[in-house]
Amino acid sequence: MDTLEIKGQWNIIKGKMKQKWANLTDDDLRYADGTLDETIGRIQKKTGESRDSIERAIRNADEGKM
Numbered sequence: 001m002d003t004l005e006i007k008g009q010w011n012i013i014k015g016k017m018k019q020k021w022a023n024l025t026d027d028d029l030r031y032a033d034g035t036l037d038e039t040i041g042r043i044q045k046k047t048g049e050s051r052d053s054i055e056r057a058i059r060n061a062d063e064g065k066m
Contacts, residue, residue, distance in 0.1 A: 006036065009062050016061035021047045 006013065014029045021043070028042045043054050 006058065006062070007031070011017075013058055015016040017043070018055065022058060023047070027040075 010031050014026075014031070016023065017029060018024050024043065024046055028046055029032050040051055040054050043049065044051060047054075051059075
């Protein structure tokens with residue numbers, strides 16, 4: 001999945017991420033061009049999940065599998 005795909009689906013993905021990790025806030029999930037790494041880092045810090053796990057969750061959310 002590339003950044004453009006994520007950007008286009010971000011509101012859907014964001015909602016599903018909040019369902020999976022209820023302690024995430026809108027500020028944690030703020031996404032802007034070029035900040036995907038920062039966003040993933042915030043999620044890692046807040047949830048303790050690995051980068052791979054978070055990327056997998058984003059892909060699954062984008063595919064409707066979360």
